[in-house]
Amino acid sequence: MKKIINKKTGLILSPIMLLTALCMMLLQGCEVVKTAAKVGEEAGILTSQQAAGIEKTAAAVERSQEEITPSEEYYIGRTVGAVITNKYKVYQVDRATRYINELGQTIAVHSDLPETFGGYHFLILDTDEINAFAAPGGLIFVSRGLLRCCNNEDAAAAVLAHEIGHVQHRHGLDAIQKSRITSAVTTGLLEAGKNLTYAQVAELTTIFEGSIRDITSTLINNGYSRAFERQADQAAVVMLQRCGYNPQGLVDMLRVMETRLKPGALDFAQTHPSPATRITSIRESYGAFSPVNQGLQRQERFKRALAGI
Amino acid sequence: MKKKKIIIYAVVSASIFLLTALASAATTMSIQVRETQLRATPDYFGKIISRAVYGDQVAVEGAKGSWKKVRLKKTGRTGWLNSSALSAKEIKLLAGAKGTKGAASASELQLAGKGFNPEVEKEFKNRNRQISFFWVDKMEQIVISDAEKQKFARDGGLTLSGNGGR
Numbered sequence: 478m479k480k481i482i483n484k485k486t487g488l489i490l491s492p493i494m495l496l497t498a499l500c501m502m503l504l505q506g507c508e509v510v511k512t513a514a515k516v517g518e519e520a521g522i523l524t525s526q527q528a529a530g531i532e533k534t535a536a537a538v539e540r541s542q543e544e545i546t547p548s549e550e551y552y553i554g555r556t557v558g559a560v561i562t563n564k565y566k567v568y569q570v571d572r573a574t575r576y577i578n579e580l581g582q583t584i585a586v587h588s589d590l591p592e593t594f595g596g597y598h599f600l601i602l603d604t605d606e607i608n609a610f611a612a613p614g615g616l617i618f619v620s621r622g623l624l625r626c627c628n629n630e631d632a633a634a635a636v637l638a639h640e641i642g643h644v645q646h647r648h649g650l651d652a653i654q655k656s657r658i659t660s661a662v663t664t665g666l667l668e669a670g671k672n673l674t675y676a677q678v679a680e681l682t683t684i685f686e687g688s689i690r691d692i693t694s695t696l697i698n699n700g701y702s703r704a705f706e707r708q709a710d711q712a713a714v715v716m717l718q719r720c721g722y723n724p725q726g727l728v729d730m731l732r733v734m735e736t737r738l739k740p741g742a743l744d745f746a747q748t749h750p751s752p753a754t755r756i757t758s759i760r761e762s763y764g765a766f767s768p769v770n771q772g773l774q775r776q777e778r779f780k781r782a783l784a785g786i
Numbered sequence: 787m788k789k790k791k792i793i794i795y796a797v798v799s800a801s802i803f804l805l806t807a808l809a810s811a812a813t814t815m816s817i818q819v820r821e822t823q824l825r826a827t828p829d830y831f832g833k834i835i836s837r838a839v840y841g842d843q844v845a846v847e848g849a850k851g852s853w854k855k856v857r858l859k860k861t862g863r864t865g866w867l868n869s870s871a872l873s874a875k876e877i878k879l880l881a882g883a884k885g886t887k888g889a890a891s892a893s894e895l896q897l898a899g900k901g902f903n904p905e906v907e908k909e910f911k912n913r914n915r916q917i918s919f920f921w922v923d924k925m926e927q928i929v930i931s932d933a934e935k936q937k938f939a940r941d942g943g944l945t946l947s948g949n950g951g952r
Binding site: 673 | 818819820822830840852868870871873877900901902903904905906907909910913914916917918919920921922925926928929930934935938939941942943944945946947949
């Protein structure tokens with residue numbers, strides 16, 4: 478009799494508990510669900526098989542969502558930044574570097590990802606190419622050629638906001654081949670709180686090198702998808718509006734860029750949708766903006782800081 | 787029938803226990819950035835109450851927009867943190883770093899991160915000696931203070947609320 482009641486109660490209550498656990502998983506994150514599955518098992522509500530099933534699902538969701546932590550993203554970004562600054566010369570005019578950091582770090586406060594592990598930092602590349610790169614975690618590089626497409630601070634703000642948009646959406650990490658991270662996860666190399674042997678560090682470094690190659694070849698040679706560029710432009714418009722910049726600055730900059738891009742050049746001509754396409758897409762999402770007011774005090778400091786660009 | 791009642795009672799108690807466990811576990815979060823500041827108000831220009839570093843745990847006591855009101859477990863101080871600085875996952879430090887509590891600097895603690903960490907960067911540098919990190923190290927030192935950002939916004943006629951995104 479006892480066994481029958483137990484079975485019946487189990488049959489009725491187990492699905493309810495499973496459902497509760499899954500709902501909580503959606504609401505509160507995977508670690509909690511894994512703990513809950515254990516608690517459920519200990520309390521005799523879930524069989525060990527059911528508990529293991531929930532744990533496994535939670536772990537899989539967790540891996541796909543947060544394979545790379547902000548601290549790992551930071552180390553990836555540093556190395557991507559190192560590769561970029563070894564390929565390009567850095568424009569060493571303190572006044573200009575300081576200004577784009579004041580501008581960029583102020584805008585970043587109003588992104589959807591205001592804090593990253595190591596923060597947002599900006600550097601100008603000494604090249605005529607029309608180019609910019611956002612390394613994961615917030616190291617952002619813009620070329621003199623691209624800054625020359627900006628006639629006002631609102632336009633320069635748009636350039637930086639677009640790159641912050643790529644960081645916010647973690648587009649760089651998306652360029653990493655999934656198989657690399659999967660192999661690091663399955664071999665336990667990415668496990669928290671674990672000291673690795675030298676051989677394991679070497680294996681992990683090989684995966685790291687591959688990941689860096691994936692990202693830099695996307696940034697430098699292939700470019701992101703049109704969808705990612707549209708996302709970055711949209712993020713830029715939102716950030717600009719939040720700070721009080723006129724998003725028309727983005728359109729103005731794209732118009733100048735359109736006249737300067739050389740077909741076949743290894744820069745935005747190759748890695749980005751055409752300025753006309755981007756303008757159309759911005760128009761479709763936001764309509765037209767009013768013209769940028771160039772009489773503001775910000776125009777003075779923009780000219781002063783980037784006089785020699 | 788008595789047995790049935792006892793079993794149902796036991797299952798209900800277990801459910802309450804489970805839900806309590808879920809609720810209490812959900813209120814603890816970890817700092818996932820190298821360093822951040824607890825603020826008196828939910829915005830980036832609020833008065834700084836306390837400094838928090840990577841791996842520190844906080845108890846979440848409230849929320850407003852993208853900000854969370856938290857109590858820093860190591861000091862008991864309460865203030866506001868932006869959600870981008872927080873992770874729902876516990877950040878486990880490596881065995882070697884666990885003893886370095888209290889006086890440990892942020893740079894020491896970050897050594898404890900999992901996966902791609904300073905150890906991997908060091909090995910990468912050994913293998914790729916031609917790649918210099920000079921400019922990356924230099925650019926990371928360019929930090930615009932809160933006061934400087936506020937002045938930049940004021941001078942440029944910007945509408946900077948400091949609320950962060952979302």
